[in-house]
Amino acid sequence: MTKIEQVIHYVDQQLKSRRLTPGMRLPSVRSLAKQLNFSVSTVVNAYERMLSMGLIESRAGSGFFVCAPLEPLILSHIEPIQDQNLDPLKISRQLLEASSFLIKAGCGWLPDDWMPHEALRKAIRDTSKDSVFELMNYSSPLGLSSLRELLARRLHTKDINVTPEQILLTDSGSYSIDLICRFLLKPGDTVLLDDPCYFNFRALLKVHQVKVISVRYTPDGPDIEAFKQAIIEHHPRLYITNSGIHNPTGATLSQSKAHQLVSLIEHANMVVVEDDIFSDFETSASPRLSALDGLKNSIYIGSFSKTLSASLRCGYIVTKSEWIDYLIDLKVATSFSHNNFSAHVLYKILTHGGYRKHIEQLKIRLADAMIISIHRLEKIRIQPWIRPKAGIFLWCELPTDINIQKLMSYCTEKGVILALGNSFGEAHTFQNFLRFNIAQCMHPDFFNILEDAMQYASMNRPLNSL
CATH class of the missing domain: 3.40.640.10 (Type I PLP-dependent aspartate aminotransferase-like (Major domain))
Structure with a gap:
């Protein structure tokens, strides 16, 4: 890509991200040249080419302005995410499209068999x-x-x-x-x-x-x-x-x-x-x-x-x-x-009356799941940030010797979907964190798979292990 093409690409990305919209004034030739560390003549030539393409227009004494139509709203263009495993839209789609056979330890909802099926069926029949x-x-x-x-x-x-x-x-x-x-x-x-x-x-x-x-x-x-x-x-x-x-x-x-x-x-x-x-x-x-x-x-x-x-x-x-x-x-x-x-x-x-009973049973099951999950996670060196009073989530920190990408890769191969900590925060603050759904963790295979994954992802593991 030539320098002129790089300038055009930069402006095009500003248009796609909607940082530049129809009618907005573009940076002056000199300020954009300084910003991109290019010569003034390079930016002049790029602006001339965009004029001929109908993307911008020149107004005498005022500068250059966007005249291209508003770009469609494509969320990935607004704030590109380098690591697609951290893209909230990708995570949501992955969880929503996941097969019922996968272990969704990172999702935000209860397993199907924890829900009041008969109460729902009766309510639907009565409503009909x-x-x-x-x-x-x-x-x-x-x-x-x-x-x-x-x-x-x-x-x-x-x-x-x-x-x-x-x-x-x-x-x-x-x-x-x-x-x-x-x-x-x-x-x-x-x-x-x-x-x-x-x-x-x-x-x-x-x-x-x-x-x-x-x-x-x-x-x-x-x-x-x-x-x-x-x-x-x-x-x-x-x-x-x-x-x-x-x-x-x-x-x-x-x-x-x-x-x-x-x-x-x-x-x-x-x-x-x-x-x-x-x-x-x-x-x-x-x-x-x-x-x-x-x-x-x-x-x-x-x-x-x-x-x-x-x-x-x-x-x-x-x-x-x-x-x-x-x-x-x-x-x-x-x-x-x-x-x-x-x-x-x-x-x-x-x-x-069944809803109140359902909720009380859920609270009991979740309290048990919380105790079990904390015990099993701590046993494999995954430390809860706090011990929640209630709810379905455990926010946990991994030991520093764990390669998070290898952990994710192993779990994905075994049919386990995890929720990476950095997808919930900014600037890689939580790169060693995971969010666990304690109800989904009650799948009989989950903790065994996670334990194997931890061994596989440990930078201290023996070369011949696993």
């Missing part, structure tokens, strides 16, 4: 007997009123005191966050995320072309001093977090940090989006930011994909009354309605 209108028509803009009334009562137990009219049903927790981002963000805004955090938060924020700033997460919540500094330096619009049971660490927010966060968020005039989809796994209540600030600067979201069925697409947004109508308009504009059938099925399951 409802009126033709309920089966065939769109829902009301807010969603099924009886379900919203039930959700409002459930929220009261978390000290989030709302009316059913403050609850908007959606198709999922992810769509809820997307809708909120559409409502509150514009390209170039800043959003704070925990470091580490759920990897799909980053993928979703790419779509909205915002700046992401990571704040170190500790065993009882975000680092408060780092949070303060991020506010001072970057003036964020949003903070997105899990405050009930944190993903991927399994940590819970302390009362002290919750109060400090509410104060900081209020003074910064920003909004916190509180993703609480693991709420029903809790064995003891932890603070909710939405309860502490009365939804003044917070939005609460939830769903039941983790406790009932990932196919039961029904989430919800809880916010202050004055924002609900605007969110309804956005929902109608982007999806018109939501899965009304799922909402009816969900209501029937939640009002059937």
Whole structure:
């Protein structure tokens, strides 16, 4: 590639990543030449060639401007990821496309046989007997009123005191966050995320072309001093977090940090989006930011994909009354309605006595799985970052003599899918970490395969081992 072609390629990449969009002014010839360490004449010739290609135009006395049409939004062009094993979109697709025979120790949901199959079947049968209108028509803009009334009562137990009219049903927790981002963000805004955090938060924020700033997460919540500094330096619009049971660490927010966060968020005039989809796994209540600030600067979201069925697409947004109508308009504009059938099925399951029993059984199974997983992992030198009070995740650190790529390669060959720590954080901070799903780890072959993988990936292993 000639130097002129390199300049053209550089501008083309800026267009594809949408850092340059129609009407924007290009760097001056001299500034781009200095930036790329090329001669001025090289950049002049490159700009001349792009003029002839119709990519840019020259305006007398003003410089060069983009006139090419807006490039399609291709997420991999916005922020290219060198290691594809860390690409959140690739990870999600790999997990979603995985065969049922694979051991999904890195996924974020429960095994199929942990779910209440019969309760789901009964609810679907009962819903199918409802009126033709309920089966065939769109829902009301807010969603099924009886379900919203039930959700409002459930929220009261978390000290989030709302009316059913403050609850908007959606198709999922992810769509809820997307809708909120559409409502509150514009390209170039800043959003704070925990470091580490759920990897799909980053993928979703790419779509909205915002700046992401990571704040170190500790065993009882975000680092408060780092949070303060991020506010001072970057003036964020949003903070997105899990405050009930944190993903991927399994940590819970302390009362002290919750109060400090509410104060900081209020003074910064920003909004916190509180993703609480693991709420029903809790064995003891932890603070909710939405309860502490009365939804003044917070939005609460939830769903039941983790406790009932990932196919039961029904989430919800809880916010202050004055924002609900605007969110309804956005929902109608982007999806018109939501899965009304799922909402009816969900209501029937939640009002059937079997759901409470199912959750209690899940908590017992998860507590046992947590003990077993910690014991088996420590036995092969994998150390949990903390011992979570509840939930499905263990955030673990590998010993320094383990080659993570060899570990991944061995596990993949044996049909085990792991979740690499760096996919949850920034700048290779967590390159020796893995997130384990303790329920999926209960597969009878998993720990034996992992133990063999650890031996294979150890840089200290004998040459003739394995």
